[in-house]
Amino acid sequence: MRIHSKRFAAGAALALVATLGLAACGSDDEGGSNGGGDATTVTFLPKNLGNPYFETSDAGGEKAVKEFGGKYAEVGPDTAGPDAQVSYIDTAAAQGVNALIISANDPTALCDSLNAARDAGTKVVTFDSDTDPECRDLFINQATAEGIAKVQVDMIAEQIGDSGEIAILSAAANATNQNAWIDLIKSDLEADHPNIKLVDTVYGDDDDQTSFDKTAALLADHPNLKGIISPTTVGISAAARYLSTSDAKGKVALTGLGTPDQMRDYVKDGTVKEFALWNPEELGYLSAYAGKALADGDITGKEGDTFKAGDLGEFTIGEDATVLLGDPFRFNADNIDQFHF
Amino acid sequence: MTTLTPDAPQAERATRTYPAYSRGLLARLLLNREAAVIVALVVVFLYALGNVQYFDGPLTVYNLLKEYAPILLMALPMTLIIITGEIDLSVASTLGASAAVTGVLVVEHDLSVPVAALVAIGVGALLGALNGFFVAYVGLPSLAVTIGSLALYRGLAEGLIQDKRVSGFPGELRSWPTDRIGDTQYPNIVLVIVVLAVLFGLLLHFTSFGRSVFEVGLSDEAARFSGVDVARTKLILFTLSGAVAALAGVYVALKSNSVATDTGSGFELKVIAGVLLGGVSIFGGRGALHGVIAGVLLIAVLNSALQLDGQGSEVIQIIIGLLLVGSVIASNFLPRIRALLPRRAVTPEVTTKTPDTGDHTRKVAQ
Numbered sequence: 001m002r003i004h005s006k007r008f009a010a011g012a013a014l015a016l017v018a019t020l021g022l023a024a025c026g027s028d029d030e031g032g033s034n035g036g037g038d039a040t041t042v043t044f045l046p047k048n049l050g051n052p053y054f055e056t057s058d059a060g061g062e063k064a065v066k067e068f069g070g071k072y073a074e075v076g077p078d079t080a081g082p083d084a085q086v087s088y089i090d091t092a093a094a095q096g097v098n099a100l101i102i103s104a105n106d107p108t109a110l111c112d113s114l115n116a117a118r119d120a121g122t123k124v125v126t127f128d129s130d131t132d133p134e135c136r137d138l139f140i141n142q143a144t145a146e147g148i149a150k151v152q153v154d155m156i157a158e159q160i161g162d163s164g165e166i167a168i169l170s171a172a173a174n175a176t177n178q179n180a181w182i183d184l185i186k187s188d189l190e191a192d193h194p195n196i197k198l199v200d201t202v203y204g205d206d207d208d209q210t211s212f213d214k215t216a217a218l219l220a221d222h223p224n225l226k227g228i229i230s231p232t233t234v235g236i237s238a239a240a241r242y243l244s245t246s247d248a249k250g251k252v253a254l255t256g257l258g259t260p261d262q263m264r265d266y267v268k269d270g271t272v273k274e275f276a277l278w279n280p281e282e283l284g285y286l287s288a289y290a291g292k293a294l295a296d297g298d299i300t301g302k303e304g305d306t307f308k309a310g311d312l313g314e315f316t317i318g319e320d321a322t323v324l325l326g327d328p329f330r331f332n333a334d335n336i337d338q339f340h341f
Numbered sequence: 342m343t344t345l346t347p348d349a350p351q352a353e354r355a356t357r358t359y360p361a362y363s364r365g366l367l368a369r370l371l372l373n374r375e376a377a378v379i380v381a382l383v384v385v386f387l388y389a390l391g392n393v394q395y396f397d398g399p400l401t402v403y404n405l406l407k408e409y410a411p412i413l414l415m416a417l418p419m420t421l422i423i424i425t426g427e428i429d430l431s432v433a434s435t436l437g438a439s440a441a442v443t444g445v446l447v448v449e450h451d452l453s454v455p456v457a458a459l460v461a462i463g464v465g466a467l468l469g470a471l472n473g474f475f476v477a478y479v480g481l482p483s484l485a486v487t488i489g490s491l492a493l494y495r496g497l498a499e500g501l502i503q504d505k506r507v508s509g510f511p512g513e514l515r516s517w518p519t520d521r522i523g524d525t526q527y528p529n530i531v532l533v534i535v536v537l538a539v540l541f542g543l544l545l546h547f548t549s550f551g552r553s554v555f556e557v558g559l560s561d562e563a564a565r566f567s568g569v570d571v572a573r574t575k576l577i578l579f580t581l582s583g584a585v586a587a588l589a590g591v592y593v594a595l596k597s598n599s600v601a602t603d604t605g606s607g608f609e610l611k612v613i614a615g616v617l618l619g620g621v622s623i624f625g626g627r628g629a630l631h632g633v634i635a636g637v638l639l640i641a642v643l644n645s646a647l648q649l650d651g652q653g654s655e656v657i658q659i660i661i662g663l664l665l666v667g668s669v670i671a672s673n674f675l676p677r678i679r680a681l682l683p684r685r686a687v688t689p690e691v692t693t694k695t696p697d698t699g700d701h702t703r704k705v706a707q
Contacts (some may be wrong), residue, residue: 049654078654081603090404091648094395108508109599112519120400173504174601203504 040070040295042288043092045102047129048080051206053233053259053280054103056341057128060284061101067310068292073097080172080206082106086113093117099291101284102136103128107176111135123294127287128280129177130322137294137301139322140287142278145177148231149184151276151328152256153193156227159253159273163195164226167218169239169256171206171232181231199225204235211238219248230256236275240266260331260339267333274332281341283325286312290323374620374672375632382639389646396649402526407519407596409641410530411436411589411605413634415612416619417541418582420633423616424545425557425575426625427483431472432586433608434494439465439590441498444507444600454514458591462584468494469583470576477575491609499602508599518592530592537585542630550574558625614661615640618668639664 042065046054058074065072075091077084082105090113092100100122104110107130114124114135127140142148156166168185170178182201189196199222204211211234219225225248230236236258243249249271258275266272289309290299299305301321308314315323331339389396415432422429439461446457468490475486518530545551556564557571565571594600619636621628640661647657 073651075648075651075653081606082597082599082601083605086597087404087408087644087648090400090408091645094398094400094404094649096395096398106506106508106597106599106601109597109601111598112516112596116400174506 040065040068040099040292041095041097042070042072042099042101042291043095043097044072044074044076044284044288045085045088045092045100046074046076047085047103047105047206049074049076049078051080051234052262054128056259057103057280057284057287060281060286061288062284063281064285064288064292064310068289070098070288070292072288080105082109085110089113089117093120093122096120097122098295099123099125099288101125101127101287101291102131104131104176105129105172106174107131108135123291125287125291125294127283129175133320137321138290138299138317139320140283140290141322141324142280142283143325143328145180145184147327148257148276149181149188151330152181152229152231153185153188155255155274155276155330156229156253157193157196159255160196160226162193165197165199165222165224166227166229167200167202167222167225168198169211169214169218169228169230169232169235170201170203171235173203175206175232178231185229185231204230204232204238206232206234208234208238211235212242215239215242216246219246219252225252227253227255230254230258232256233258233262233277236272237262237266240271244269244271257328258331259341260336261341263331264336267331267336274330276328276330278325278328279341282312285310286315286323286325290315374668375629375635378619378632378635378639378668382635382642385639385646386642389642389649393646393650396646399526401645401649403521403528405641405645406526406531407528409637410518410528410534410596411593412608412611412615412641413534413637414537414589414592415582415586415608416615416633416637417537417630418578418585419612419616420619420621420628420630421541421545421551421554422483422578422582423613423621423623424554424625424628425578426561427476427575427578428487428613428623429469429472429483429579429582430487430609430613431468431490431494432582432589432612433605434491434498435465435468435583435586436590436593436605436608437498437602438468438494438501439587440594440600440604441501441507441602443591443594444510445501447510448507454510454512454595458588461591462587465587465590466580466584469586470580472583473576473579476579477572483579495602495606498604502600502602504602506599506601510595510598515595515598517595519596533588533592538630538634545630550577554578555626558622558627611640612637614665618665620672622672623669 042061044058044061046058062072075088077088085105089100089102089110093116100117102124104126110131114131118124118137124136125138125140126136128142130139160166168182170182186198189198200218202214202218204214215228215238218228228239230239236254236256239254240263243252243254244266254272255275257277259277263272263275286309290307293299293307294301299307299317301317303317303319305317306314317323395401419429419432442461442464443457446452446460447454472486472490475481476483519528521527522529522531545554553564553569553574556567556569557574561571590605593605615637616633617623618639619633621633643661643664644657647660
């Protein structure tokens, strides 16, 4: 009997597809049915997966969701970019999750999808990085932009003696929060620190290797550099790693926003004196409770509304449907061992 | 003629069977790779409808068409290019550059969306023609040329919008491409895709230009000897590819209401994956447009179903990757295995040859 190759190929392709489809869809019935029952479904969508900062904040969210008996899920793209986030928003909308907690990679590119999700009944809470206010129900602000800019300017001024050249190592060039902080840092420097000169702003794209390379380039381009501000956890740890093995260790000050676990070694070996952050776990925790309060109809996002966020206590909604977590916290050799995230 | 006895071969012809041509039209339509992909698409779609929660919701088909529209668009000219044995890796960068052009013209220079779109498509066509020139007239391999222009055109986009993010497209035209057609699950961009798919389908399968595309793919040289202007054919295809990628760029800009330097990056791999899954041979010479459309949609449906099922992106990538590798193996490897198997005695095909050769009469005489 002659074998018809095309018939065989057709059958094989079909069998492959069917097998893969069955294997994929049948393997995870629990994970697939996160919309059933009365429990509040909360989906966290960070800027990208595998980023320790978001792992911490999402873990805080998971803790909160467990406390109030909801169903928690974390989804997201491998790399940070608005295109990749859109399909996860679309999926969450199609699944009809009660609350979507998202850190936005772009303030406008996600709007159509987020609003489609809201039309489908999903409450949208942004945290860490906001969208345009008309595309979400609530923004959980980790700290005011002014507070974040000011603490970083204060720290660098203290560490370099309030004069000399400094540079900024940021994340992606179109990151909403980074750019807002950088603008405020600039005006803060102009107003209160006339002897500090910002000579360069470079972008490490929240990628460890890119940030590392950009730090090396900064030091090469600016021999008189006295300090670097890196308002991103990926950037500051990559910069610290470069500085700790270079001649500039201890001579070029480094500060910005980092997590204690990433920065502990560099604080102890003298590369970094002091840096700041909020508690991302508390941020995720608060965001989840805010999503629950919205989904239950306890709040609508109106200014002055209040809700209780578990252990963190009561919060009041401010202007533009935002909730403030609190002031940034400075980490240094005296206190860093008290924190683990 | 003179050596032939006129009756004998005709009588033989009437009684012989010809395996290669014995399949009916229906069998030939069903037993090919395009049909396999279409059947796979239907099976996966129906399976997902019945087994994946929320897949039957009012957003699923809309969302997957909205997100895969640029891939579908760019897959159309890419099909023709790969059939000629070439490839265009620069489509996603062309998309990014034209999205940047659209953004800058509309948002910063207050041009109307249609005018900016036309300019962007013109720019895209030029970028495509540049690829085509180097491939067709300079004779460089398209893989090398378009890897270069992949970087170059992305650089153009970065030069145009730098570190800014261009957003805030005005007017109703902004949301037209993603608005639904009535109460259906189809966004308006589907209309554009259907029109272009029909045009490209006619061009590839029903015109002499389309036949020359296949000929070039089978052998540049043979095509040249049979009177095909190979260089011109390639130039036209790369120009079309650039223009359609630019159209996709305008769509993405309007859909996102935002253009950044990385808009559409990585799309070229999705396009090529869809084309290959759709049954087009990477070596050229074989493929059909309906298979490619089914191939892209199959990836889109799988992606959507797996995401709705709660699978992580790594699982989805592995499954789609396996599917692609499996389909390439199935189409390239199985014929070789078949070649190793013992063949059934082949019916003499002499009667199909021109009957006036001496060779022929001797064979018939046997």
